Amino acid sequence: MSILVRPPKRKLHEVDEGPRKYSVGPSWSPGTHSNSAASSRRPSEPLDSQSDSHPNATSLRELHSNRASPVLFDKGPLQTPRTFNTTASVVLIGIRGTGKSSLAVILAATSGRRLIDADRYFHQITGCSRAAFKKEKDHGEYRLQEARVFESMLADNQEGCVIACGAGSMERSGQRLLREYAQTHPVIHVTRDPESIQSYLKAWDTQKVRHFLELSGPIYRGCSNLEFFNLSESASGEHMAKDGQNMSPGPKMDQRTHTPFLTLKRVQRDFLRFIAFVTGDLTELNRQHSSFPLSLLPVQSRPFTNAVSVPFSALRDKDLDIEELEFGIDAFEVVIDVTSPSGQLGTDSNLADSISRTLSTIRRNIIVPIMYHVESYTSPKGSLSPAPTARSTDEAYLSLVRHGLRVAPTFLTVDLSRDDSLLAEIVNARGRTNIVAHFEAYRSPPGGWDGDEYVEIYERAKRLGCDMLRLCQPAETMEDNLAVERFRHRMQSLPNAIPVIAYNTGPLGRMSRCFNPILTPVTHPSLIQQTPNHVRASITAHDAQKALYSSFALDPMQFFVFGANVTYSMSPAMHNTSFKLCGMPHKYSIFQSPTIRGLNELVENQFFGGSSVSLPYKTEVIPLLHSMSPHARAIGAVNTLIPIRNDDDSDPRLSQESSIYLKKSRAGPIKGLHGDNTDWIGICNCIRRGLSPANAVRPTTTGLVIGSGGMARAAVYSMIHLGVQHIFVYNRTHANAEKLAHHYNRQDLYSHEQARANGRSRVSTLSSIDETWPAYYKQPTIIVSGIPAHSIGGQPAPNFHVPTQWLESPTGGVVVDLAYKPLNTPLMKQIRALSHRGWVALDGLDVLPEQGFAQFELFTGRRAPRRVMRTIVLQEYVDEEGHDDPRAIRDRLQNLDGQPS
Known part of the structure; x- marks a missing residue:
């Protein structure tokens, strides 16, 4: 069944009947503006929607016209609570070339939402295309009809849809309708870099596209409550550079997974996470976060977390490696420190685009939450004094904070030196963002x-409805570090306490930062100013970790890989290197x-921190356990032990989480x-x-396990x-395949509530490779092979190939071979030869670090250094039988990144 909704045709007089259910403002009917609608279009009003006969017609007119950009009829930033029902329809607006249609298709395909395209909806309602309608009618009648159809489209599709709007939606009435709709629905302004838009439209030059974006940005932002910068796939592995426009080369992409069929892969991941967060879809968020166990636990509830503070100006002007900045941290704080020529903070369209692009680039390269902080004060450049010299106006400050809420960070700070009325406005519009009250003395x-x-100050922050409080002051003596500890304990002993981040600044205050338990601000070595060591007041995440162990607040632990034959394991090298680089002994x-x-x-070792479990003990160890995660219980095997x-470690949540x-x-x-069990996480991530995106999991998706x-x-x-509901298992010994199928079919497992409504997964078997x-x-689009590819006990290698009649998916798929001895198995050779048909091959060296990331988090409670662990696995790999091409490993090392899956 098509995901594109096809509304029934209705007579024109029926389209505008009935009140708008979503309206929260004054009622409006097309007749109200009939006189102005009948008049000719003003030069300042929105340009026409696209012609069905020419896909680029709208944008060509937009870019070639000497008339002004669309104007914002209702001035002033949109005020909205940004809290929506998880089923509320999502509206996407923006100029052509920003990727609205692709994002709408991605969301519809993966979430089950109905896809509604405004131009097709117009055709369905009126019986003809926009171009044909405008050819037969005068412009005033077209505008009136456009308003009627747009109002009908919004009123009739308030739940379970994703609506992609064209330029026609930005007429006078369309802007008002969108603003009203945004009171209860996500209306997302989709924007993009001028280079990508120009490349897509093939019209004019990049400078003219940039100029049009500058003019149209305020109009689209005035009609929306959220903003998504559609970062081009070509920039996904690159560093930030000056003005956020040009990007310097970063880590190259892995060509095995960067194929034309995966062009929108990272865009898909970014957008789906964005939608899940802004709609409050906790089930989907938890499903996405399950790859990284720490993400299931709020960062403010974990001990000794930190946040790297990175100035926006540095992200804009310097060549910074985003993945390296994330190394060893729990949150990423973007400090908006920009100033206008007048010295006041403020936003314009170019600056807003630059901020949105920067936040999008950061999101793509990290897995930790983002904190958005707007500086109220500025200090002279190069000054070592912490005292501020200029304070921004409330209007300038508020404009930047409002834009921060539009990009939906996990955390956003508010300056407690501002008035309550201003702060209340921000708190009421926060949506799903956590508000951190900030006060610096x-x-x-x-x-x-x-x-x-x-x-x-604490009581004021709590009264305003803030979720956390951050306080700091200069340390004048070492006693101040003890005093701040007393203050934190005093506040946390209060009833219904909110988390408090409290520390001292300056060289004497560094100790308090190390022992502040929640989101301690840290810096990165690449951001430390070249000043004498004795006046450096900042600490790095590595410094903070070393201080905790040196002061005996934490203990050096011993970890193991436990098995009958584990001398070949690459885990020790992978974990030991990561421990050292993270400052953990x-x-x-x-x-x-x-x-x-x-x-x-x-177990008798008091410094035992945990162990990986290898064959043959993954099932034998189960009777010795006090508790198991639901994942290990469902699989019936354990590969990770934690003491x-x-x-209070016997928390009842252990049995559930x-x-x-x-x-x-x-x-x-x-x-x-x-x-x-983290084996499933490694496979799932791969x-x-x-x-x-063409093979996004749907109710009809089929998987195959070998x-x-x-x-x-x-x-x-x-x-x-x-969420795969149809899974087949093939094994040479069919009885064993039947046992595996029975193991899961007897369990009541669902991936999420939607799967519960559609039916649970069913595991079936295949008896022969000849059938x-x-x-x-449907033909399988997900295939995982769990059989060895090397000789065992003198027995020859299986030399397994997937039967060609099982590889007829018209869109290809992904094949994960868990074997890596040899690396280039017969199955991998077979699938890579089919790459032109959309098949992507991943091997055991892809799986091993992925499961290792999760294991590292379970062992240490810290984020894993992903790029480092991937590098160590590839460097430590030894081809004992000489079957692999050494150049393949070198190429993978050169193209390595730490991208989240």
Whole structure:
């Protein structure tokens, strides 16, 4: 069934009948403006919608016309609470070439929303295209009809839709309708860089496109409540550079997964996460975050988290590696420190575009939350004094904060030196963004941290409805660092307390930053000014981690890979390198044992921090566990052990979530073991990484698993998690395939509520590689092989190929081969030869670091350095049988990035 809604044709007099259900302002009917509508178009009014006969007609007219850009009839920024029902229809607006239609198709295909295109809707209602209608009628009658159809489209499709609007929607009445609709629905302004728009339209030059964006930006922003910068795929692996316009070369893309079929892959990921956040779809957010366990736990509830503070001016003017800036941190704070020529903060269309693009680039390259902070004060350039010299006006400050809310960061700060009325406006319009009340004292108040001044500030922040409070002041003595600790404890002991970030600034205040438990501001070595060491007041994430272990607040732990034959494991090198670079004195070793009893020696070690579990103990260890994650329980296998030490570690959430709730890096007697599984995460991430937008998971999607062992079990579970409802298993011993199918069919597993409504996943078997694909199911687009590709015990390698009759998907798909000895298996050779048909091949060296990221987070409670771990796996790989081309590994190292899947 098509995802494109086709409304029934109605007579013209029926289109404008009935009130608008979404309206929150004065009622409007087409007749109200009939006189002005009948008059000829003013030069300043919106340009016509596109002609059906020429796909670029609208944009060509927009760009070639000597008339002015569309004007904003209702001036002033849109005020809206930005809190919507998860089923509320989503509206996309923007000039042609920004990718609205592609984004609408992506959202409809993956979410089950109905796709409504404004031009097709016009054709369905009137029985003819816009071009034909305008040819037969005068312009005034066309404008009147356009208003009627647009009002009908919004009123009749308030839930479960994604609506892509054309330029015709920006007429006078269309702007008013969009503003009213935005009170209860996400209306998203989609923008893009001028180079990509010009490349798509093939019209005029980039400078003229940039000029048109500058003129039209305020109009589209005035009619929308959110903004999404559609970052071009070609820029996804690049660094920020001057003005946010040009990008300097960054890490090259992996050509194995950067094919024409995956052109929109990262755009798809960015947009779906954006939509899930702004609509409050927690089920979808949790499903996306499950690849990184720490994301399931709010950053403000984890101990000793930090946020790297990066000035917007540095992101704009310097060649910064975004992935490197994220290294070892828990949140990414963008500090808007720009000034206008007059010295006041403010926004214009170019600056707004630059901020949106910067935030989009950051989002693409990181997995941690973004915090948006607007500086109220400026200091002389090069000054070492923290004292401010100029304060921005309320209007200039508010314009930048409002724009921050439009791009939907996880956190946004508000300056408590501003009036309550201004702050209340921001808090009421926050939507899903967490508001952090911010107050910086440039000299200590009379009572210091022990006085009443900061208590009053805390109570004010709480009264305003802020979610957190951030306070800081210069440290004058070392005693100030103890005083701020007392203040935090005093505030957290209050009933219904909000989290408090409190620390001292200046060289003497660095100790307080290390021990501040929530979102401590840190810097990165590339951002530290070249000033004498004794006056540097900033600390890095590495500095903060080392200080916690050096002061005995945290303990150096010992981790292991436990199995019967693990001498070949690359995990020690991967984890030990990451520990060192993150400033953690942990050690990861091999522990080989002929029996499961060897585990006793690990548990008796008071510094035991956790262990990877290898064959043959992934199932044998289960009876020894105190608790298991739901993932491990569903799969029936464990590859990760975490010690339980304290009574409060027996949190009831453990049985429902994972070991993220267990305390990390604290030694002591062990009272029990918790089991988890990250194998499925590695497989799931690789499927996501290689699955093209054309093959987005739908109710009809089919998956195929080769094998029936432990990794095959994890592969089936990963497909269930992705929402695949039809899964087939092939194994040479058919009885084992039947056992695997029965293992899952007897469980009541759903990936999300929509899957519960449509029906749960069903696992079936294939008895022979000679049989044709089952007639009532689509050809598989997701294939995972869990069988070895090397000789074992003198037995020859299986030399497995997928039967060609099972590879007839017209859009190709993704194949993940879990084997990597050799790396270039017969299956990988087969699939790479089919790359021209849309097939993407990923191997075991892709899977290993992906599951390692999640394991690192479960072991340490810290974010994994993704690029580093991928690099170590490739560097440590040894081709023992000489089957692989050494150049392949070198190419992968050169094209490496740390992109989230």
